[in-house]
Amino acid sequence: MHYCAEVTIELKSGMLDPEGTTIKRALGHLGYQTTNVSTAKKYLIEVDEESRDIAEQKVDEMCQKLIANPIIHNYTIELRETQ
């Protein structure tokens, strides 16, 4: 089966997010008051695997070994079956 994994990488809570802080300030310049802006990165990873479980397990390994840095990041995986 063909699967597409949508991987979202975020900074762990409490970590500085200078880009988010800068964007928050710029929104303020435009007159928008926000309580917080955080940045995140999204990766779309497509795989062919026998089952949903195997696909999810493989993508999770990829996140742990490369896509995320466990010292500073949390990540989520959303998997969907595609054609």
Place this chain on the structure above:
Amino acid sequence: MTIAIIQFGGSNCDLDVLHVLQEVLNVDAELVWYKDNNLDHYDGAIIPGGFSYGDYLRSGAIASRTPIMDSIKRMADSEKPIMGICNGFQILTESGLLDGALTTNEYPKFKCEWSYLRVETTDTPFTSRFNKGDVIRVPIAHKDGNFYSDEPTLTKLDDNQQVVFRYVDKNGQITDEANPNGSHENIAGIVNEKKNVMGLMPHPERASESILGTTDGLRMFQSMIDHISK
């Protein structure tokens, strides 16, 4: 004695390090392309600065997963000295050879300027030519140099005297103003537990000749050579 200078696609301080070792210190050094995966015949290695793989994914992330890093890990296990400068430091943290992570500067801008560092320990292969507490001048050039680690790791680094350099003012005081990037506890450089692997954000190769304003950085390379010669 031969020191390997590791080159990845996007390394750009490799020739500066080569110049310092060969021309200034008269030591044998060779550029080693990352596809060469046997470093057994080298006595030490330097991972130079630059923007390996365009800083894709995270600074140092791609380089740290290339096959040559297995050889670097073997070299580390055999207690030969390894120094990672700037992007080299990022590669060493990403590979797990050093603790922590280098994240985006607190003020998210590329900073290229002189910094003052305080030598926190002389008990490493890279700082034996200094005195503890020396304040030295070495330039930085980075956007991702904000050293981060969790509290238990910071405590361990402090307790084991693994913090080698901290950003200070010219009087040697640790202040927020002297911290160019928001690093935890003003950390500029650390070593591993065995102390044979050091990473630092400042560029000692850019402070190794008097024509560049100071030779403070040269003493790190001299210390490393002393250690190998022992």
